[in-house]
Amino acid sequence: MKIDRAKLLTVAVSLGLTLGLSACSESANSTKVAALDSPTANTSAKETIRPNVIVILADDMQRGVTGFEGHPIIKTPNIDKLAKNGTIFNKGFATSAVCTPSRTTLLTGLYERRHGINFNSNSSMTEDAWSQTYPMLLKEDDYFVGWVGKNHTPIGKNEAKGFGYKSGVMDTSFDYWYASHKHLSFYPKDKKAHRIFKNAKADTQIEIIEEGLENFMEPNEAFQAGYNFLDSRPKDQPFALMINFNVPHANSTGSMQMRESDLDLYKITYRDKLSEITIPKTYVAAKDITTPKLPLAVYNGEYIRTYNYVKTPDTLKERKIREMQTISGIDKLLGKLVHNLEKQGIADNTIIVFTSDHGLMHGEFGLGGKVHLYDPSVRIPMVVYDPRMKNKADQSNELVALVDIAPTLLELTNTPVPVEMQGKSLKPLMQETQAKDVEWRQEIFLENMMTIQNYPRMEGVRTHQWKYVRYFDKQKDGLYEPMSVASINGEQPIYEELFDLVNDPDEINNLINEPANQKIVKQLRAKNAELVKEYRGDKPLNTHLSEKKMKPIDILKG
Secondary structure: OOOOHHHHHHHOOOOOOOOOOHHHHOOOOOOOOOOOOOOOOOOOHHHOOOOEEEEEEEOOOOOOOOOOOOOOOOOOHHHHHHHHHOEEEOOEEOOOOOHHHHHHHHHHOOOHHHHOOOOOOOEEEOHHHHOOOHHHHHHHOOOEEEEEEEEOOOEOEEOOOEEHHHHOHHHHHOOEEEEEEOOOOOOHHHOHHHHHHHHOOOOOHHHHHHHHHHHHHOOOHHHHOOOOOOOOOOOOOOEEEEEEOOOOOHHHHOOOOOOOOOOHHHOOOOHHHHHHOOOOOOEOOHHHOOOOOOOOOOOOOOOOHHHHHHHOHHHHHHHHHHHHHHHHHHHHHHHHHHHHHHHOOOHHHEEEEEEEOOOOEEOEOOOEEOOOOOHHHHEEOEEEEOOOOOOEOOEEOOOEEHHHHHHHHHHHOOOOOOOOOOOOOOHHHHEHHHHOOOOOOOOEEEEEOOOOOOOOOEEEEEOOOEEEEEEOOHHHOOOHHHHHOOOOOOOOOOEEEEEEOOOOOOOOOOOOOOHHHHHHHHHHHHHHHHHHHHHHOOOOOOEEEOOOOOOOOOOOOO
16 A cells, blocks of 8 residues: 655654754754654554665775774774764674675575575576565665665576676666666776766766765756666655665775875875784785695685785785775765755654675785685674664674664564565664563574685684684585585585684684584584574575576676
8 A cells, every 4th residue: 555655744743853963963843753662563654754774885894994993093983973873783794705695695684595696606686586675675665766886786687688787677676776787996987887977077986976875865967967767866755775885895995096086085094194004913924824724625725816915014004095095985975975864854764774795804814805704704894873763772792694684674664574584683682672682693604605716615603602614625516506505415514613702802723623612513513504404495596597607706807
């Protein structure tokens, strides 16, 4: 049943909420939505004004590189303000530390083992599966949906246009689409594949995205000229906006050139702090590796050239400067976005999520890139801000993940959550009165199914104290779907790790063979087997398979 938004406006109750961002204080005359006290409430909200939703997704952003997380150098005042007024999830995880599967997990609320999308899966999401993602469910429930920036999830198949990214399914699914597929680079307009951005005045990625957001919020006729899909949001309809960056990913930070047209932010900021930039405690330069972290029979230690900057301290520090510059660029954009929300009187009815698709190795143990299940790869910043929330919890130390974002947003907007979603709504953890009593998971499942670029298959379980990881023989790699059930069908690991994260947070000492730990090893092996089976399920993967053979991906090119 369609709801008349205009009529709803006349009956909405003004609560004068003053939680949060500076934007909220200036919209006292705008209509407010009642805060939802119960996690099960889903009938009354559609009789008031439904909240807007904004998800801001960084790319390859490690946990700990913001002011609110205590970084000694970087300045992120707008992200910090969002964190202060939202709920900080101190133990946020990417369950698959690779761009495509992790971003797909965020959209679907499914673990990779279930959604089946990765660089080496040779597949794209079916249109049916896409219809069950949180953006499409919100669209079905009368939200105006927009996507700005990067997409790295292949969707659809048709004879007219092609497979995955070429199908056009995702591009045409959104009411507002100002985005491109795969890596954007720092200067997206340099590449023909990203010609959608040709109308932007800026040349740099973050500022191009910023222009797209400004037009989403307020129409710009010059910006819209020649496009029939850049209509700004209707003022009488709730919106859901996905802002997807390709920074601080190496594809972008590695292509920064300090052009004359670049902002000073990207040329000089933090360069005076070079002597203060630190490298990880467990850092090992390439020339100093004597005993690899993993046996060569498990992982040969060779990573693609995109991550060569970790091989020396000097090149790593230079890259960390660029990463901080782009993160501050994201922060700048957030500040402008919040100001725009404030100006339009909707800041106090707009949910904002800030997070990253996964972390990144900065030379810990001589390793570069992501994919590995060590904490620098899998831990991420995560903040959820809902200005309507009563009795807000400032922080949560529970084990949460990107798989939880989709059900969270659906519940907060009172949109039905599909029973197939495997994540859990974070809403109870966002309310102080409920967080104390909620029963939450005590372990998080981690996995890597990307077998290209030399990486082995991995599975693991992380609790608050322990992390157990198992590795499989690359000689047994094969087609993606059979690999997804290989351990369920009895394939045994060739190597295992166990870390006591309380006493060894840097994951230095592998305790897998210690006699005193065999009880916990047995428990975690059993839990891993249980979770693999649960999250894989017994249904075929809901994907299209390409008839063309998958080629190895050079992440620098995308």
